Amino acid sequence: MKLSKRIQEMQHSPIRKFYVYSNEAKKQGKKVYQLNIGQPDIKTPKAFMEAVRAYDEKVLAYAPSEGIPELIDAIRGYYARYGMNYDRGNVLITNGGSEALTFIMTAILDSGDEVIVPEPYYTNYTTFIGFSDGKVVPLTTKAEEGYHYAKKEAIEALITPRTRAMVFVNPGNPTGSVLTRDEMRMICDLAKKHDFFIIADEVYREFIYDNGEMTSFGQYEDVADRVIIVDSVSKRFSACGARIGSIVTKNEELYSNLLKLAQGRLCCPTIDQVGSVALYNLDPSYFNEIKAEYERRRNVVYDELCKIEGLVCEKPSGAFYITAKLPVENAEEFLIWMLTEFDDNGETVMFAPAEGFYGTPGLGRSEMRIAYVLNEKDMVRGVELIRLGLEAYNKR
């Protein structure tokens, strides 16, 4: 029996494919510092499970396809605290940010339609866009320029009659870069001029450092009909396993069509929505401590990275990732060597080789992403292991 061309062209997760090596390393008794995925060690607020435990309906019934009203209202309240006002009919609850993005791409892309995505990018965008036979048009950025992508000329050079949208993960995964207000204004003007959607993946919204200001594409009223905000409890509240995301849009025609997809999968899990109500109702002061913790980690990681000779990277301003160019030709080969050949006092480290984050073939081969999702001490040790590994690797 034949499988579809579409599925055969899709890749297995470029992050997860190295698990076979790290599992082997662990079997051999090595300690492996996992800096490769965005699974924070920050405790999930107790309010989540407290709300879940209090759930006491006799029948665990389908929820409304668009989400339970309590959660929609809690999310509206959260946005209202940032001066962004939405109606109930603007918020659609989804199975994580992943489903949100799949729905959006299905709603706006026919086969061959194009989406401009700054590269390196969160690798699953290829899958989300591939579902609809759409085409990722990468906007290339460089380690040497801090992965800065908000350049008007570079964006306009990629726009074609098939351009339907541009994606902004802001603050960025995997680079941690953050847009300024001026840059966002420029992007909104481009979207109006060339008539495309702005897909604003803002799941790291609160994680902006150096006293930077939290922003959102939802704050630009003149493009409200073309802004589609993707959101999630995963990173914001360290609740990745809840799988509760949302789409927020003031475009009524889009919302109505997205609802068809939501009805097709009936609903999102009821008790996770109940738990997420408690998360969105947390006092905003909750973020102060979390943000301070991530900022400390970023600082020590960056300082430690700077000790590595030949490494190229700028200090990122948000999210909890740093992407950097290593003094090796091939970061995948180096990672496999780190897991199979290297240890320092029985310890080694896992990072995400960045080639999989690029759409342009051949780019990113010497780059890596690390997620600062462990405590300061472990992060410092993890980066130290990369440094020690590089010294040994390049001396072979």
Add this chain to the structure above:
Amino acid sequence: MKLSKRIQEMQHSPIRKFYVYSNEAKKQGKKVYQLNIGQPDIKTPKAFMEAVRAYDEKVLAYAPSEGIPELIDAIRGYYARYGMNYDRGNVLITNGGSEALTFIMTAILDSGDEVIVPEPYYTNYTTFIGFSDGKVVPLTTKAEEGYHYAKKEAIEALITPRTRAMVFVNPGNPTGSVLTRDEMRMICDLAKKHDFFIIADEVYREFIYDNGEMTSFGQYEDVADRVIIVDSVSKRFSACGARIGSIVTKNEELYSNLLKLAQGRLCCPTIDQVGSVALYNLDPSYFNEIKAEYERRRNVVYDELCKIEGLVCEKPSGAFYITAKLPVENAEEFLIWMLTEFDDNGETVMFAPAEGFYGTPGLGRSEMRIAYVLNEKDMVRGVELIRLGLEAYNKR
């Protein structure tokens, strides 16, 4: 901004679109018996929430993309009790049966590929198949023949070089029809001869009446590489809000490709998986009482339907639905009239007009589906209301 043709061609849920009328009826103080959707009133086993409440991890982390091993093993144990043996690598946990079907269609269909689906069919199949630009090829059945579809000649007449699969909801939604072992054997032989996949949607597996035997396409070893079983806790354990489904297949190439899609959406909700472990570990005797309850309901519903002059329907053998032809030209118009114009002592009833369950234009216009998801007394009253309504409607 343009939306995709694909999304614009999709329909809103044909079941849910009548809520505006039932909500209005309720506002006017009418009691509405909801026989329209498959949301059972059977209590969810307490084991589910007990397991969820006992969950005590500090960080609600991502689960493995393929599902937590405890749930995969619990599902394997459940199948083993029916003599069906699967490895861990044969079971993929999904966000309900809906995601299972979307994944399967994505994995086997390119644009224009065909799937034969007996009609009337669960309406969301159009959405699942539409995601991949596939084509539903309906195999028409009739109320007069008890919606029987296992006819070799009729099936073979629909097979083309683009046929990739045939779908069997067995026991059936919306008809309640059940395949015999001989019919399943014939279908397996056809699948081998014409090289297509058997998509076995068996979410109502235990709900077979009149001492009928539980069967599964998973019991036919000679077609193990082409059988894809879709399963779910929703109906089996009255846990629709958990959104935990699964795909079971011994086709390793298919599984490996489905895993790409699973990795794209990262994972299913962790605590719902934890709760579902407890469901699948329930003693099989759990089903005896549930089955007996549904069988009693089916009997009273069927007896009550038989009192309606001009109604055409055969007694179904499984699931918890009955589809019947009403003595009206247009069941949608009749339903809207029932909700807006009719009441008997302040009470009326909602069913699902069956036209939306047909892929062939014009068919099913006078048919309805009712789900026997309320207690016996309410079911009898609901069908009585349909009878009283019909008498008044046809006298206008």
